[in-house]
Amino acid sequence: MLKKITRAISFEIVFFVLLSAITCFVLINYVDLTPQVDENFFFSTDDPQFRAEKRISELFQRRDTQLIINAEGDIESSKYLEKIEYLSQKIGSLPGVISVLSISTGPKTIENAFRSPLWRRLLVADNKKATNIIAVLEKNQDERTLPEIEKFARQAQADDFIIRISGAPYIAKLIQRNLLSDLKTFSVLSFIIFTLMILFIFRSFIILCATLLACLNTSMLTLITAHLLHIQIGILTVNLATIVFVLTLSHIVFLTHNWKHLIISLPPKKALIDSIKYTFPPSFWSMFTTLLGFLSLMIVPAKPLRELGISGAIGTIIAIAAAYGIYPAFLRKASAPKFKNEYFEKAEHLIYRKTKRKNKYFIFTLITLGILMLPGLTMIKHDPSIFSYFKKSGEISRGLRYIDRNGGSNPLIIVVKIKSGAKLNTTESYNQLWQLETSLENHEAVGSVISLPVLMAQAKQNPLSFFLSWEWLLEIMEKPAHNEIAKSFVTENRENGLFLLRMKEDKRAKARLEIIEELKKIVHDNGFDSEITGGIYALQGHLSKLVMSSLVFGLFRLLLLFFIISWIVSRSLPVSLAMTASISIIPLIVLGCVGIIQMPLDIIAAPSINIAIAIGIDSMIHMVKYWRNIKQEGKITKQKWEKVRKRLWDPVLNTMSVITLGFGVFLFSQFPPTQRFGGIIVFGSLLAGLTALYLMPWFVCNVFSRKKCEP
Structure with missing residues (x-):
């Protein structure tokens, strides 16, 4: 019998390993992982905001897809004019370039440009120290067009001939390059940190392999499914693989924690089955809440948000399927966990005892922060400048700002x-x-x-x-x-x-x-x-408004849904009110802080707040599940809430630590939106762990219960 079980388990492991290999092969060979960003990524042609664009195109011959090449130098010298003429000819010969306007192709001389009502506005900088070469591009220009223009600009660059490039196509290309660079670099770094943290927490090579296999399959299958639905990697979905990786990891941490306690006293098979039975209901409800949050984005009339909603919903379902489908097959083979060495065990107990005596300080800090951050909600920069996508002190940003100031x-x-x-x-x-x-x-x-x-x-x-x-x-x-x-x-x-x-x-x-x-x-x-x-300016304005409204109303809908689900899970009005109030603190503090420090809330960083909330929801639902179990033992007292906190201290803290360190590497990115994305998740994850462990029990006992919890 034992041999049959062993063979069955071995077959499952082999099956999932082969499935992972096939999934990886399909992803690498058939899915384009390059972020698709162009100047028209804001809306699809079916969106209401794009109807104005279609109407303008019907009435007029469009020439607003322009690249601005600004050349600073002695604009009245013959040498300067020769270089402008050379650049104009080179750029005009490229595929995808409709026409080129410069002082050599239009007014012919700088004197004519000064006298001309058209060329003065179009080509001469306000400070009279530079002129523009305007390249009118096709809507879907050749992929080589912009790199070739950049190459020509570098070749012509000199101390007395400083070239700067701007325009919507160029900015979109820069964003695409930065996203692709961060996708390659920081996704790998965060994966390495996740790996090291999982190994440190569970001290098991089998659990490490199982966790990575389940999380990676979630990421890969989500990207493949999105590809089958014709959803490209875009400005928001570029971080999708990391997001669903974390959602899977959260389920696994709580499942492993419960298994770790049961395997000590039960046979391996029963310990696994019981841990799944115990962990799956709260995991399901946390998944369901996150799923509804993503689905709410599908009604927003903006293409990037809808695509994130569809892809996120798919990833949320795959995450729980992988956590409870792939991971248990390996967990069956794992032996009783090796606990941390004596040094770390003592340190952990010391931290717990210290924080236990200072619960009120955590509660006071969270509530005070919530009150102090309230004014920041009215100060959020929800429509940031396009320059906020680049480092303020960087060469690219300086060049873009120079052109912007001069015309x-x-x-x-x-x-x-x-x-x-x-x-x-x-x-x-x-x-x-x-x-x-x-x-x-x-x-x-x-x-x-x-x-x-x-x-x-x-x-x-x-x-x-x-x-x-x-x-x-x-x-x-x-x-x-x-x-x-x-x-x-x-x-x-x-x-x-x-x-x-x-x-x-x-x-x-x-x-x-x-x-x-x-x-x-x-x-x-x-x-x-x-x-x-x-035009691009109007589309960006509409998109910023939709991002902010979807954030506000999306959070409101999510909190309302969470209240309903928390009541279903807890069957207690005071507890469901406490859970909802506690989870509300997270976006209040994070968004308030974003407003007060005047951090630009761009479209890439905005969805990160939902990830932090999902982590908080997961922790709270698992805590309430355990609370319901011990509730049957008699009256609810503060000691029993302390028992809940002590039992789930490890998984809540482990989840918080893994996510904080994993996303913390994004802070070292050279691309500001990626920094903000990682920073908000790190801050939100810390708040999520603290609100679940300290604020929610305090709200239950001291605010929403008719009678205060007995000591």
């Missing part, structure tokens, strides 16, 4: 129509358009404006234009000989005009959508209706 960098489109319904091809309309141009340029957030009146003024500089009407001039500028430039700024029926604004991001204090409303008011005050607003 703006982030494109915003406003489509206008005269309120009276008049056509835009008359002298009266031209004068009215110029007034609007001037008013928009005077706004502090606007770097430069290219529009129909600027184009018309440029056309009027031709001596022969005196004999031509505005309509004739527009028709001439719609010809291929002039790159059909007029089609980008006026509709065929001459009723709508397009204003292309390059917005300033550096030192922006207001939200993008708030600034857009101010600009729309300027349009209205000048006798126009703003028919459509679009």
Whole structure:
């Protein structure tokens, strides 16, 4: 009989090892693990926010996918002009480049550029120390286009010819490179730390292998399933593998802790079965709460958040399946655990005794922090500058900020129509358009404006234009000989005009959508209706608003669901209220702190708060499960809550330690969003462990119970 069982167990292990090998092979060979980030990653074409973009594309010939190459030097020298001409020719010859505008291709000389209403705004920096090369790119340019442009820029770089690059395609490429670099480096480092911590905690090679195999299978199967659903690795899902790895690990820590206590007094098979029976219900409810949290993101009209919701929901289900499907097959082969050596055991008991006597200090600190952080909730930078994605002191950030200060960098489109319904091809309309141009340029957030009146003024500089009407001039500028430039700024029926604004991001204090409303008011005050607003600037504003609203309402929904689930688990209103109040402290303190220290809450860092909450939920549900067991022994006293804390001290602390150290390595990233992502998880995980161990029992006994717990 024993031989049969041994063979069965061996077969299971071999099966799961082979399954892991096949899964790894499929992942490496058939799943693209490169983060897909471009300037249009904010929304899918089906999202409401993207309808404005489609409408603009129907009315006008789009030219706002631009790369700005800024060259600082002696702009009036012949040597400078030669270098600009060389760069313009090289860039214009690349696949994916529609056209190139510079002082060598447009005005021909810097003097002409200074005199021109169009070229002065488009090509000359505000400080008159640099000019721009504007490369208009195809929407889906060749992968080699940007690297080749960077290569040409490096070749031309000199002490007297300083080149800086900006524009939405370039920034998207930089974000992609940073995400890919961090994915390779810090995922491996965190995996190594997870491995060392698991080995230190459980002191078993079999348990280590089982844990890694279960967690890695969760990560791999989640990525493969997402790929089958045509969900690419994106700006939010780039950390998905690490997130589901942690969710699996949390289940395993509690399962192993219960098994460790039962294996001492029970036969191995019964110890495993009983530990699964005891641990699975709280694991299921914590999984269910996390699952609903991810599913709530699927109703958000923003592609990255929906993809995170779908992928996270898949990973949450796979995590519990791997923890209770793959892991037990190996745990059957494990022997009774080797406890920590005498030194660490004494240190652990000493820490427990010290903290036991100072429970009130932890409780006081958590509640005080919650109160002090309240004002920070109103100070959250939920719409941070695009420059917050790069180190402030870094060369890339300095270059982007320089271009931004000298003409703006982030494109915003406003489509206008005269309120009276008049056509835009008359002298009266031209004068009215110029007034609007001037008013928009005077706004502090606007770097430069290219529009129909600027184009018309440029056309009027031709001596022969005196004999031509505005309509004739527009028709001439719609010809291929002039790159059909007029089609980008006026509709065929001459009723709508397009204003292309390059917005300033550096030192922006207001939200993008708030600034857009101010600009729309300027349009209205000048006798126009703003028919459509679009461009990357507007899309980023909408996305930031959706991230914040999904964070606020998502947390509210999650807490409401958690209250219902906590009541199902505890069957006690005071306990469920205490659990909900305790878990609420985590986002309150974390988000309040984020607001007070003015940390940018970008789209990459925002979901990290949900991971910390998931860890806290898992710990609390397991504690309440044990509380229900000892509740049947008589009245609930403070000593019994102390018994709960003592029993689950190890797994709660172990989970907190593993996650804190594992995600702590992200703080050493050179990519600020990754640093913020790791930092918020580390801070939230510490709070999750402390609230579960100290705050929740105190709330039960001293706040929500009709009668205080007996000593």
